Amino acid sequence: MCIDEKIKIGIDTYGADNGEEIFVLAVKEISNKFDNIEFYLYGNENKLSELFNKYGVKSSNVFLVKTTEEIKLDEHPVMALRTKKDSTIYRLGEDLISGKISAIISAGSTGAILALGQLYVKTLDGIKRPAIATLIPTEKNMTLVVDSGANMDADSEWLLQYAILGSVYYTEMIGVDKPKVGLLNVGVEPTKGNKLSLDTYKLLSNDSRINFIGNIEARDITKGLCDILVADGFNGNVILKMYEGVASSLFTVIKKAMTKNIMTKFASLLLKKSLKNTLKKYDAHEYGGAPLIGCRNLILKCHGNAKKNEICVCIEQAYNFINRNLIEKFNNSLRG
């Protein structure tokens, strides 16, 4: 990338629970901060024009790309991509492949985004499957869970590739040299686990491209023992959702205990600020989106219930990803 060249980010304004508004607001806020980014907002022309007017979005680096179709969450992803050629996701894919844009940000159908990555944008040479890489908060730093839901039935070679690409991503985006790679397993011993984890353990142990520290039991994930946690897409997804579910349930019961009577309510008031500060890092929206690593170009998936702030973080993430030439570094890392 030439130093003067603008980074062109394509944004899917469909598919977020909070509608197109969050994208327009995020772009308005961040377009002043980065004058070397061009923003391409794909979606409904009338709706977006209206929001541009409403919020006074007039920057010379913000563009509207009219599309007429939308891929809904309940549609079959591959079928939808085949038939809806004027959907935001398909059009973004086309423009990413042709080089009109350098990155896609979308809160839309995960299935459609995965299919776009795997079947249209395609993987880097030698990469078997793109994987979703999601950062989760731990007691120490953040841990990158790869794969957190792209490929259900994986084999050990794919998991090794997740480890390699995940390490590059973590080093470049979080700034940690030789990040620690752990393998999700039911015990720390190399002899524990299912066929996949036994096979993967052997591969990871013998690969000098990564800093493999061994098996990680699920009870130790939130202690932050590793920087990158490698798992198949089924287990990675279970990990993420279990984290979300347990945290949500515990907060529900703790809240109940804190509002039980007038004394506990008073105590809760005194604790509010300290608790809020402490728990801020457990807000998934603080961490931006999850890239589909292993593709030839950047596709970044943000949460369906994202708010403006998360989209701002995603834009910065995409900017850093491209600015640091992650794709080139992925390619180099694969060569060893």
Add this chain to the structure above:
Amino acid sequence: MCIDEKIKIGIDTYGADNGEEIFVLAVKEISNKFDNIEFYLYGNENKLSELFNKYGVKSSNVFLVKTTEEIKLDEHPVMALRTKKDSTIYRLGEDLISGKISAIISAGSTGAILALGQLYVKTLDGIKRPAIATLIPTEKNMTLVVDSGANMDADSEWLLQYAILGSVYYTEMIGVDKPKVGLLNVGVEPTKGNKLSLDTYKLLSNDSRINFIGNIEARDITKGLCDILVADGFNGNVILKMYEGVASSLFTVIKKAMTKNIMTKFASLLLKKSLKNTLKKYDAHEYGGAPLIGCRNLILKCHGNAKKNEICVCIEQAYNFINRNLIEKFNNSLRG
């Protein structure tokens, strides 16, 4: 079982982090409550005699069974069972098979207990593999996770059997008619998941012996949507440990926020009782042990870090299991 016949429970006094003492104390406490149980404590003769004297255990229904070997946690389970014929676990197995005792309670090596169940005690006719069934607390009732760690690479037929046996166990032990069976998956739609979950969904949907309610995402487990959660042993184990890890990490950070300064410490004092009451149900020790369901006789695994109370709960659990003829009911349920 004849109504006057005593229920003979064999207890492994090795393998618990807290030593033999917790078993002796539990038996002392509970032997007065149940005069139709005979307790057989397997372990070191000197150590147990000493503890019997120390705590004045003189009941006519408590017996000491001398063994000279111990299977350690880091030993290869199958090898250990083959070579240590005078270990508590092997001896308990022999006596369970010969009918000298009707149940085993152990806090020892899970691997050795599993191997004992699978290779020596053996499974009920038609049952492919015994599974560990663990109760976990949810916002509503308790959910039984089957399999929570016995069989790593399972097939869909095994999972169907877990669902059937788990339903019988839940009905008889928790007292819920037609308990709801859920399948752990990454989405609620029948088309989501890996090969195992897709295959299992079909089998569970078409079996009238269970009340199958569909896929359960990990984020909904602690909401208590189902009574029995079916998963392969790898995923079931990940679920349990993730639950434990997330809860522990959150309590750690919340505790930090609550002891941050003098004001938060004061507030915490006011909240202490209410929080303690609310969180009591999240103490794993309240739920006793996890049976290895599908075996010809009862083997109950308790936590390595069990205290006296958990052993008391385990003894009652074993008593109820035998008293309600669970093995016979398992057999009947399999016939449909």
